[in-house]
Amino acid sequence: MALQAIAFYLMAAVTLASGFAVVSARNPVHSVLFLISAFFSAAGLFVLMGAEFLAMLLVVVYVGAVAVLFLFVVMMLDVDFAALRQGFARYMPLGGLVAGALAVEMVVVSSTVATQGAARLNDNPMARGAGAAANVTNAEAIGRVLYTNYVYFFQAAGMVLLVAMIGAIVLTLRHKPGVRRQVIADQVARTPKSGMRVVSLKPGEGVSE
Amino acid sequence: MGAQSFWATPGGWTVLTVLQILAVMIWILLSLAFLLLADRKIWAGVQMRKGPNVVGPFGLLQSFADFGKFLLKEIVIPSGADKTVFLLAPLVAFTLGFGAWAVIPLAPGWVVSNINVGVLYLFAISSLGVYGIIMGGWASNSKYPFLGSLRSAAQMVSYEVSIGFVIVTVIILSGTLNLQQIVTQQSGGFWNWYVFGGPGGLTAKAMALVMVPMAWIFFISGLAETNRPPFDLPEAESELVAGYAVEYSSTPYLLFQIGEYANIVLICAMTTILFFGGWQAPIDFAFVHHWPATGQSFYGFMWFFLKVIFFFFLVAMAKAIVPRYRYDQLMRLGWKVFLPTSLVAVVAVAAWRVFGMQA
Numbered sequence: 001m002a003l004q005a006i007a008f009y010l011m012a013a014v015t016l017a018s019g020f021a022v023v024s025a026r027n028p029v030h031s032v033l034f035l036i037s038a039f040f041s042a043a044g045l046f047v048l049m050g051a052e053f054l055a056m057l058l059v060v061v062y063v064g065a066v067a068v069l070f071l072f073v074v075m076m077l078d079v080d081f082a083a084l085r086q087g088f089a090r091y092m093p094l095g096g097l098v099a100g101a102l103a104v105e106m107v108v109v110s111s112t113v114a115t116q117g118a119a120r121l122n123d124n125p126m127a128r129g130a131g132a133a134a135n136v137t138n139a140e141a142i143g144r145v146l147y148t149n150y151v152y153f154f155q156a157a158g159m160v161l162l163v164a165m166i167g168a169i170v171l172t173l174r175h176k177p178g179v180r181r182q183v184i185a186d187q188v189a190r191t192p193k194s195g196m197r198v199v200s201l202k203p204g205e206g207v208s209e
Numbered sequence: 210m211g212a213q214s215f216w217a218t219p220g221g222w223t224v225l226t227v228l229q230i231l232a233v234m235i236w237i238l239l240s241l242a243f244l245l246l247a248d249r250k251i252w253a254g255v256q257m258r259k260g261p262n263v264v265g266p267f268g269l270l271q272s273f274a275d276f277g278k279f280l281l282k283e284i285v286i287p288s289g290a291d292k293t294v295f296l297l298a299p300l301v302a303f304t305l306g307f308g309a310w311a312v313i314p315l316a317p318g319w320v321v322s323n324i325n326v327g328v329l330y331l332f333a334i335s336s337l338g339v340y341g342i343i344m345g346g347w348a349s350n351s352k353y354p355f356l357g358s359l360r361s362a363a364q365m366v367s368y369e370v371s372i373g374f375v376i377v378t379v380i381i382l383s384g385t386l387n388l389q390q391i392v393t394q395q396s397g398g399f400w401n402w403y404v405f406g407g408p409g410g411l412t413a414k415a416m417a418l419v420m421v422p423m424a425w426i427f428f429i430s431g432l433a434e435t436n437r438p439p440f441d442l443p444e445a446e447s448e449l450v451a452g453y454a455v456e457y458s459s460t461p462y463l464l465f466q467i468g469e470y471a472n473i474v475l476i477c478a479m480t481t482i483l484f485f486g487g488w489q490a491p492i493d494f495a496f497v498h499h500w501p502a503t504g505q506s507f508y509g510f511m512w513f514f515l516k517v518i519f520f521f522f523l524v525a526m527a528k529a530i531v532p533r534y535r536y537d538q539l540m541r542l543g544w545k546v547f548l549p550t551s552l553v554a555v556v557a558v559a560a561w562r563v564f565g566m567q568a
Contacts, residue, residue, distance in 0.1 A: 003219075029347060033294070036340070056329035064336030065366065068343070072362055075347050075355075137325045139386055182537050 008048055014041040028074045032067060039063045053138035229321045233310055241470050242272035244518075248525045255529035279463035287349060287456050294348035299457065299464035302341025306471030309334040313478050314389045316488045316510035318502075327388035328376060331479060335372075335434065338472055339365040342436075342443065345465065346453035357452025360536065361436060361443035367543040368433040374551035375427040378420065378558045379483045382407045392487030399491040404484040416561060419554050424484040426547050428520070431476035433543065435469065437524055439531040440539055477520035481513060488513040 018038035025031045039062045046055035136144075146154050199207060215221040246261065246268065253260030261268035286292060312327040314320040324330060339362050346358020382403055383391045394408055395401050401408040404424045406416030433440040444452030454465055481487055488509030490497070497508055534542070 027291075029291075029294070033344070052324065052326050053329070056326050056333050059333040060329065060336055064333060064339075064369070068339055068362055068366055071340075071343055071347075072359070075343070075359075137386070139326060139329075184538065184541055 298345035302468035
């Protein structure tokens, strides 16, 4: 148990420190790298809680896909930090207010959840997590809940993502006339016969079309 | 009795696990030394050259000579480079290349960490491989490495999608994310391998129609994922000199190279485990079951090793005989061919699992 506590505090500290570094780093690429480190230690925290499925998903989705795209965009942008920092003093009060409100909300919610969870644990020691009782794996437990109780929300989330994807495509789609495109079917269908002509020439004569 | 209780204590467990990790790592590093040579020899053989043949008998010690050379050279860091990220990148590539091997079942019971989400872990680690390359290319602060790393990022992200869907087909058939269980389910003979539809008698063979192309897509996507020819556009030497590795020299370059080869062998191992029965023998000889457990383990390990080497041979042959793809062809193949095909396959396998499997 002591070892788990050490691991928890270590990973929580790394998460917080990298989270802080995300906003304080001068170089945007470093910010993204710190963000990745934060995701990673959060995944470690999930593993500590016994939610290895969520941990892996966090790594696959956020680190493996989302952060790669972040990095992709940030690397190609030339961000002018002097301009970004100009309005810092002006936006500080509002930003501080939002951050404070978020922090209070998070503390309230997590303390409520913790109280409820502790009460349930005292009630029934078998209910320690959905997986522990029925001897099913994490992935199974999540799948069962996701496709029964929350199936409509799950489908709705999928639809929202689909709409967002189509929206992004519609917004960025441009039909440029006069652009030569590769037609793969034509390229594949090309044979030596259609692509080349053998002409026999007499010396001193050119090729006439 | 004293020894037994020692292994059961936390300290003993740590020692045991560290020893297992070391054993796996040393085995991979040694195999890589010879696989690298085999890669060059096969390439040379196809082109009717001899390949490396000077160091040691048949050039067998060539990789070790290269290793010494890499270690003894000077590490050059470009003056405009982001030093920390520049040096971190090869470490990331190397660590990820080996981290994935923790969940690979090498033989019955031979696995460092038998976790329940092994497949997801593998997928997660292999999707992180892109970071080493992006970080290296960006930190070099130079044009060609940057272009190479951008290409590589786009390519790996694209092919990960189809790899993911192909893995999902196997997961749906097997019903588990545990690699050891996936291999165990494929016992009994080669007709029970997931490439031929998995266990379940003659009716399961209908799924071979879907799973054979899936194995093929997985292997090709694996080539793209590991930046191997014909998809080695991130380091296309005629366009980008050496891509993301232009500014690297000495040990950091060596780490990149070892990480890359570890990933290639990992893809071969994943193909073996997911589709070709892992450590299961193609024909289940009855007499093997009477052997002691250790003997059976070594027997299984032999089959696993042989299969991995076979797939590595295919990878090496692909390098020698297939011309490099154009970038638009690469993207077309990933998004317009593999992605729809694997999506349809996921639907087909899921439908079969619900409606056809119990019959």
